[in-house]
Amino acid sequence: MNLSEVIRSLSEERGLDPKVIEGIICDGVLSAYEKKLPDVELRASFDRATGEVVIAVKRLAVPQVVDAGREISIDKARRLVPGAVEGDAVWVPVDAKVGRIEILKARQVIASKIKDVETREVYEAFKDRVNTIVHGVVYKSESSGTLIKIQDTLAFLPNSLSIPGEKLVVGHAIKALLKEVLEDPRGKNQLVLDRASEQFVRELFSLEIPEVFERTIEIKKIVRTAGYKSKLLVVSHDLNVDPVGTCVGVGGSRIKPILKELANEKIDVLVQSPSLEDMVKSALKPAKIGRVEISGSGAARIWVDEDQRALVVGRLGQNIMLASRLLDIEIQLVGKNEMREQNLDRDLLDDVGLSDADSE
Numbered sequence: 001m002n003l004s005e006v007i008r009s010l011s012e013e014r015g016l017d018p019k020v021i022e023g024i025i026c027d028g029v030l031s032a033y034e035k036k037l038p039d040v041e042l043r044a045s046f047d048r049a050t051g052e053v054v055i056a057v058k059r060l061a062v063p064q065v066v067d068a069g070r071e072i073s074i075d076k077a078r079r080l081v082p083g084a085v086e087g088d089a090v091w092v093p094v095d096a097k098v099g100r101i102e103i104l105k106a107r108q109v110i111a112s113k114i115k116d117v118e119t120r121e122v123y124e125a126f127k128d129r130v131n132t133i134v135h136g137v138v139y140k141s142e143s144s145g146t147l148i149k150i151q152d153t154l155a156f157l158p159n160s161l162s163i164p165g166e167k168l169v170v171g172h173a174i175k176a177l178l179k180e181v182l183e184d185p186r187g188k189n190q191l192v193l194d195r196a197s198e199q200f201v202r203e204l205f206s207l208e209i210p211e212v213f214e215r216t217i218e219i220k221k222i223v224r225t226a227g228y229k230s231k232l233l234v235v236s237h238d239l240n241v242d243p244v245g246t247c248v249g250v251g252g253s254r255i256k257p258i259l260k261e262l263a264n265e266k267i268d269v270l271v272q273s274p275s276l277e278d279m280v281k282s283a284l285k286p287a288k289i290g291r292v293e294i295s296g297s298g299a300a301r302i303w304v305d306e307d308q309r310a311l312v313v314g315r316l317g318q319n320i321m322l323a324s325r326l327l328d329i330e331i332q333l334v335g336k337n338e339m340r341e342q343n344l345d346r347d348l349l350d351d352v353g354l355s356d357a358d359s360e
Contacts (some may be wrong), residue, residue: 079267155191283323287311
């Protein structure tokens, strides 16, 4: 059977070096013959002129053959290898044919070795791109996640690392963080993607905002609840560059591509400040904070008008929780009863003619 066409086809389909495929096919055919002839030493080579795999058995040149499986007469040896002398090892082509079982074994070896080569090539191609943004196309949705095609390689975006509620459409372009590159695939998956982490947001800002990429603006910290909101703490290393305005852009022009990639997840960008009180107020925007009281125990108590309470808390308490994580401080919203008591005390002071200053 002429294998040259098979090798060429596999090389084009899999993107592998034809010489690598030749070696794999030789190993597969050799494994079949080794199964049939387990007691002798064999080797395989590819004859490009005929397009066939040649299997040869090692035999010892002797004056008189006793073991035909391991020996060859010196006369026959010299016809194969001119100048051969007694005791030389001579490789003799094998005429024996292999059966169905041996052929099945050969196919398994070839398939396994091709898969190993492809796995190694994918690992080498992507190992240095971990924690960077990769561009792909949505290929297929599965129950446990989504397959994303990156060039000619399929990567896996698990549901646990996807943006909750996001609908990915087959054929649409997508960006993701390359979270893991596995030397040994987990199931069928070797490249694991991520769109739910803080690191993904960080890399998107670096990709879209030149000043972040150049580190003129530094992202000090990011906290995120994927699908709901991200909060970024930024600082500028150039007094002439406004970190928040630069990240957001005129009319939101710079941040809009990031919001679109995050399925319109909200993003709050605030500048680092020496005043923790100001930072607390900024971290809770768009809510308007009336008063902030910082305690020495790493906590901040805040007072707001009734119509601002829902904005402070956010969906399922996420906004105030994210603000607390961003500033590494426990933010406590003063309860309604406590606010009423303080208002009553203030009204009582007013009734008896005492101001706040007088009461001190």
